[in-house]
Amino acid sequence: MVTDLHSNYSSPAGRECSLAAARFALLTPASRVLDMGCGYGDGASNLAREFRCKVTAVDISEENIEFARSLAVERSVSHLITFAASNLLNADFSKEPFDLVLAEGGVLSFMTREKGLSLANQWTAPRGWFAFSDLVLLTEKVPDEVKRIFEDEKYHYETEASYRTMLAAAGFDIQFLCLVPQSGWDNYYAHMARRLEDEKGFFADKRIKLAFHKEIDVFYRLEGFRYVGYLFCIARKVR
């Protein structure tokens, strides 16, 4: 069921996940948050609006940052958010670590997970909070048609168990971990279906349109949801 018709998240972990992370971290207007791979900026705007905290929102895509900036203006929180269009792999925030670091929507997979977790740890203040969401495989027996959509030469997905091991190795202690409910996927694909009507930008490309139509088809018609899940985790830095 679509529960958030206006979601701009480009992942199944939406508004509730960002807010849950912020509540664990007890954000206040004095808090500082880093949004790694902020996409269209819904997470950054939601936190700034709800908690009046300061957010640094980084994404490698200029187009996404431009959209995120306008969203922040529309929601009257642009003065609370610092946007940067840059590659996180070249960034260094270790001198001024954050109270909460968010890595929603599989940005860890784009950065390679161990590297992403190691950077997230360096950028989280001592005893600070880290929250992420990412695609995981739910079973070893995934039909080829489903596997081809969600995995390729570049992306081989983790499982809940392998993420638990990586988090412990990276110095994080898990405080909350769940699979995103079906409504999260429905909100995500409803947003993607809206974007597939775009006539300019990333989603205007015919190949992107076809790829997303296929993914949506495989997820629902071939019941991809039985084999892939979206893991959401809130963790605390312990070393």
Ligand SMILES: C[S@@+](CC[C@H](N)C(=O)[O-])C[C@H]1O[C@@H](n2cnc3c(N)ncnc32)[C@H](O)[C@@H]1O
């Ligand atoms: C699936 S989107 C998730 C966006 C957002 N966090 C959300 O949940 O809606 C992943 C984002 O990570 C960004 N990204 C990927 N690699 C990155 C990198 N090395 N540095 C900064 N951003 C990156 C992409 O441009 C994309 O916007």
